[in-house]
Amino acid sequence: MLISSKSIKAIAEKLESSASGSEIFCSGLFLSARWFAVSQLDYDGVQVIVLPDRETAEYCSVDLYNLMEGDCVFFLPDSGRRLEKSNYKASLGVQRTSAIGKIIDYKEGKLVIVTYPSAFAEGVPTASKIRESLLKFSVGDEISHDDIVEALFNNGFERVDFVSEPGQFAVRGAIVDIFSYSYNDPFRISFFGDEIETINIFDCNTQLSKEKVVSAEIYPDLAGGDEESETLVQIADILPSSSLIWLDSSDMYKDQAFYPLLDRFTRIYMELPLSRQGEDAVRFNIAPQPVFNKNFELLTEDIRKRLEEGYRVRIYGEKQSQLDRLKSILMQNSGIMPEFIPHCNIHNGFIDHDDKVCCYSDHEIFDRFHRVSLRRTVEKSEQLTINDLTSFSIGDYIVHIDYGVGIFGGLVRMKDDKERMHEVVKLVYKDNDVVFVSVHALHKISRYKSKDSEPPKIHKIGSKVWQSLKASTKSKVKDIAKDLIQLYAKRKSSKGFAFSADTYLQQELESSFMYEDTPDQEKAVQAVKRDMEDDCPMDRLVCGDVGFGKTEVAVRAAFKAVADSKQVAVLVPTTILALQHFKTFTSRLKDFPCNIDYVSRLRTAKEITDIKNRLKAGTLDIVIGTHKLIGKGFEFKDLGLLIIDEEQKFGVGAKEKLRQLKASVDTLTLTATPIPRTLQFSLLGARDLSIINTPPPNRIPVQTEIMLFDHDEIKQIINYELGRGGQLFFVHNRVEELQSVHDILHRLVPDMKICVAHGQMEAKVLENKILDFMAGDYDMLLCTTIIENGLDIPNANTIIINQAQNIGLSDLHQLRGRVGRSNRRAFCYLIVPPLVSITEDARRRLKAIESFSDLGSGFNIAMQDLDIRGAGNLLGAEQSGFITDMGFETYQKILAEAMEELGVETGITTKSTAESFISDCTIETDQLALIPDSYIDLTTEKIRIYKELDSLSSEKELMTMRNRLTDRFGKMPMELERLFDIVRIRQLGKKLGFEKIIIKNGVMIAFFISNPLSQYYRSSRFSKVLENVNRNAKLFEVKQPDGRLRIIVRNVDSIARAYEILKML
Secondary structure (H helix, E strand, C coil), X not given: CCCCHHHHHHHHHHHHHCCCCCEEEEECCCCCHHHHHHHHCCCCCXXXXXXCCHHHHHHHHHHHHHHCCCCCEEECCCCCCCCCCCHHHHHXXXXXXXXXXXXXXXXXXXXXXXXXXXXXXXXXXXXXXXXXHCEEEECCCECXXXXXXXHHHHCCCEECCCCCCCCEEEEECCEEEECCCCCCCCEEEEEECCEEXXXXXXXXXXXXXXXXXXXXXXXXXXXXXXXXXCCCECXXXXXXXXXXXXXXXXXXXXXXXXXXXXXXXXXEECCCCHHHCCCCCEECCEEECCCCCCCHHHHHHHHHHHHHCCCEEEEEECCHHHHHHHHHHHHHHCCXXXXXXXXXXXXXXXXXXCCCEEEEEHHHHCCCCCCCCCCCCCCCCHHHHHHHHHCCCCCXXXXXXXXXXXXXXXXXXXXXCCCCEEEEEEEECXXXXXXXXXXXXXXXXXXXXXXXXXXXXXXXXXXXXXXXXXXXXXXXXXXXXXXXXXXXXXXXXXXXXXXXXXXXXXXXXXHCCCCCCCHHHHHHHHHHHHHHHCCCCCEEEEEECCCCCHHXXXXXXXXXXXXXXXXXXXXXXXXXXHHHHHHHHHHHCCCCCCCEEEECCCCCHHXXXXXXXXXXXXXCCEEEECHHHHCCCCCCCCEEEEEEECHHHCCHHHHHHHHHHHCCCEEEEEECCCCCHHHHHHHCCCCEEEEECCCCCCCCCCEEEEECCCHHHHHHHHHHHHHCCCEEEEECCXXXXXXXXXXXXXXXXXXXXXXXXCCCCCHHHHHHHHHHHHCCCCCEEEECHHHHCCCCCCCEEEEEEECHHHCCHHHHHHHHCCCCCCCCCCEEEEECCCHHHCCHHHHHHHHHHHHCCCCCCCHHHHCHHHHHHHHHHHHCCHHHHHHHHHCHHHHHHHHHHHHHHHHHHHCCCCCCCCCCCCCCCEEEXXXXXXCCCCCCCCXXXXXXXXXXXXXXXXXXXXXXXXXXXXXXXCCCCHHHHHHHHHHHHHHHHHHHCEEEEEEECXXXXXXXXXCCCCHHHHCHHHXXXXXXXXXXXCCCEEECXXXXXXXXXXXXXXXXXXXXXXXXX
């Protein structure tokens, strides 16, 4: 796409005629038009663009990625010296190193480097030093392992078990994994002897190979060189002399240290500085994209006018779906169509009056946030973090479903009677009783997790305590579930109002949403609309994490009801939330015919009377309020929809009133407490659920950084946030120390207004403080972790958490969820003492919270205790007690069993009753089936693989697992192949109805179900097995010596053979 062709030609001519070191000035070149100009200028050589700050440089890089062919644009950030080791720092290292490497290797063609003053001014090693430290590997090279390890150590690489960040390497057998600083994915080099056989690039999250390459360049960390080292030079020193430098304006940089070094290069200034107004500048005629404020009539009118005047109008957008939405709105309004450019976004739209071109960006039309994704960003290794948090270490509490809670004693090897080694897991119980669990039965054990960190009671083997605990949990769950199911059936049979289909206003409201809809959110909206259009009353529960767009679902449902002239009541638990929702609803519905008001104790008696009258008369469409709304005096003319936010926080009395209201009115309940997965299936019979698991795609993750308590740094953070007109949270979890923290902060930034809030204040005082903060009267809220509950202040986008090592994972996750709720970049700083001095556990927590900066990615972990709360809310508080006694995973297993039994008792079939007659098939064998130490020698990784293998249920999953192990650890040994066959036998045995299979001394004995009254003996499955036995009478013997039916097969020489024989049944 060409713009300002005349002006760009003029620049090219000036470049040709001028000598190196000259200056060229432009005027009127703004916004993304600058990057169009850079991409159009036919300049073969290195171009360096220096922009005023990091953010502008990031947006410029992303625009240039879209406008220039090939991978020739490199973003050069600073090295992030002040940061503690983190993912974000790793990305900076890779981006900086790869840009510097590109400059040093430059031979010909286009290369564009985008940077900013602090990054440009930071020193780099000399070119010769960089070339010396570069390691190159190609397929077919011969090099010994020891030489590689030595070379890597010399370059400052660190040896680890699994590679997850730049600067690490791992050696496993004939495989060497290396994470170079020049690429955002690590390399896996496989050897045959000393010869390199293959080189793959792999994903450090899954640890699986992604693509084959023929060579790998391993760069050390060029970004983190020592500040004082004498060998450092300026970036300007290593640039080729023919480089072209683009700058904003000479006035902006003239005091910077690097500026005089640029004299030897040709420089193009994109703005005419005040001091050089007389210069002969190349003139551009660029105007910004008009502001449409989501008003699509204005947009249509503008496009029509431009096209009539002979302009070309192009609309750029990342997502095809977003542009299709825009198309449908324009079709309805006029039918005039501009050109649409999908998969290519620009940061600022503009109009070029010279060449008559309009380039508009869709995110500005929809008034959305433009999320940047820079190339060469290191992916977070979430999987490794999850493995780290869920791994078993010696001394952990473990729950065995048959024996109760014990202590994990590690993987041990035992000899059987034939002197063969087997691996077993050792569990220690009360009075030092020991249970050894075979690696084929690891699905029976799980880590003990519960809400409180207090250690659980350790059970005695053989006592009745554990069995009776299981039984009482089961019966309670069944009672609760029965009630729920009956209530649901009653509602299904009553009649309600059926809403009509969507109107065009509804479509307009939905397309003006600031974020893109996620698939889950779309599903939830569709489901809610379907329920509303149906004539039986809706009762839907929408669950989702903080900031996943539940409120948006509610806004759309409310508007649908209003479009059918019905009234809507929105119930919230607290005054602050009432105000928050009122703000959200008014801002979303401000362009639509709809009256909204709210009721809370902040309103005067006069205002409340007025609201009551308007509700009765039917002139007020949507009312938001605390439980006052269901009190006396509030009468609705025609209530059509009731929306309840965080239902679990209402008292019993309020809930009863709600239940009466609910009987005939459509109800939508929102909750941020996720519901445990097992409960979701079981409750399907009792409630309509929509679960939103994915965050909006263009919502930016909160940038999380770990730092020390450094006054200058904190001052800089505060000033940055105040400088962009925002507010901050400072969390310090000790009430008695808040005042002294207040004094320190006040000394650092004297003109900042700080308001202190904590849970020991009176409720009214606390509420007023927070309301003042919301209104913008204060710059900083200094508080304890009290803010983790549902406070939503779009203008507060930086949170600083002091002594973060003492705060639990889910609390950190919740606290961080307070920022990043608008379309601005948000930051979360965790202040900790030096990492060396804190406990291993706290270090793990901090690493996890940092890896999971994307909303919803750490959902699974940080939500574990929330899962527990969720179960408590759904099934009554006493359930939390059971969870504490038996740990969460075991509780889930027992719950699933209870639901299945309930299905059998009530005749409601759950998905699996028809399938399984037995819950498990145990295997005993004397053949060696384990993971040898020579293959994997890490206990935690071994247990993880044993557990994963144990949980696989299909051949396809087994094959995937096999390929993964071969990719990561090399060719599988025989013992492991046998282990795979045993898993296959267990699955097949379960299907055929065998409770136990023994394969020893060349004989296989398969035992049928021991309960002679089981339904199994009347099933077609049993008769089919008997038919196959009769068909192969020579092979199978059927016996029943002690009342237990079994099949015996002789001459079974291997596990694989046993599997083949079982397949005949």
